[in-house]
Amino acid sequence: MYAFLTGPMFYLSLAVFVFGLLARMVLYIRGLDWKLDRVAYRAHPKAGFKGAIRSIFFWLVPFGTRGWRVQPFMTTVFFVFHAGVVIVPLFLLAHNLFLEETLGISFFTLPPVLADILSWGVIVSAVLLVLRRIALPEVRILTTGYDYLIIAISAAPFVTGLICRYGVGDYAFWLTTHIVVGELLLILAPFTKLSHMVLYFMSRGQIGMDFGIKRGGMTGKGMAW
Numbered sequence: 001m002y003a004f005l006t007g008p009m010f011y012l013s014l015a016v017f018v019f020g021l022l023a024r025m026v027l028y029i030r031g032l033d034w035k036l037d038r039v040a041y042r043a044h045p046k047a048g049f050k051g052a053i054r055s056i057f058f059w060l061v062p063f064g065t066r067g068w069r070v071q072p073f074m075t076t077v078f079f080v081f082h083a084g085v086v087i088v089p090l091f092l093l094a095h096n097l098f099l100e101e102t103l104g105i106s107f108f109t110l111p112p113v114l115a116d117i118l119s120w121g122v123i124v125s126a127v128l129l130v131l132r133r134i135a136l137p138e139v140r141i142l143t144t145g146y147d148y149l150i151i152a153i154s155a156a157p158f159v160t161g162l163i164c165r166y167g168v169g170d171y172a173f174w175l176t177t178h179i180v181v182g183e184l185l186l187i188l189a190p191f192t193k194l195s196h197m198v199l200y201f202m203s204r205g206q207i208g209m210d211f212g213i214k215r216g217g218m219t220g221k222g223m224a225w
Contacts, residue, residue: 005176005179005183006102006179009183010102010179010183013186013187016190017187017190020191020195021198032206048209048213051208051210052208056201056204059204074132077128077132078125080125081125083118083121084119085122088158089182091107091109091115092110093115120162122155123158126151126152130148130151133148147193150192153184154185157185160177161178163178
């Protein structure tokens with residue numbers, strides 16, 4: 001089972017993840033209305049690119065926008081969750097050893113203590129995100145079981161990873177479970193809300209282009225919109 005999961009199943013999961021997300025990006029671009037969006041973007045690429053980069057950058061910076069600053073607690077939770085979700089899988093020592101063995105690539109590795117802190121940060125943040133959806137009426141009314149499932153799928157690799165890390169229970173069982181839920185996340189990413197890991201940049205970039213060109217960005221420069 002371990003050989004299958006770390007061999008053919010890993011390559012399949014990675015292929016679905018990479019090509020699936022690329023397809024979502026292409027479909028997003030092709031879905032833009034040429035009369036409302038792409039015609040302006042093509043006519044003013046410099047202003048559009050500048051607006052896109054600005055929008056993406058400031059929304060990636062904690063408290064970099066007013067939207068982040070008005071909810072400081074949830075902004076902190078949001079960034080702790082996403083920082084851990086991105087950093088730990090890429091820079092954990094065990095993962096880098098595996099990547100070196102299977103793909104011939106590796107990144108710098110996190111100190112074990114920092115990896116533990118980030119992993120616990122993901123789990124605690126996931127719990128707080130669930131409580132937020134339960135406690136706040138304006139969020140609860142928009143929440144379905146699907147949203148809880150997405151949070152659970154995102155946090156599961158960290159829960160099982162920490163169980164392996166601390167040697168709780170049957171190590172072989174929890175290691176297998178950790179690999180399964182990690183590969184499940186990769187496979188589901190292009191087909192669920194997890195696709196926001198790339199669509200965030202697409203939608204944020206589009207909004208930035210709109211403001212950089214059509215919504216005041218080119219005021220006084222003959223822009224028709």
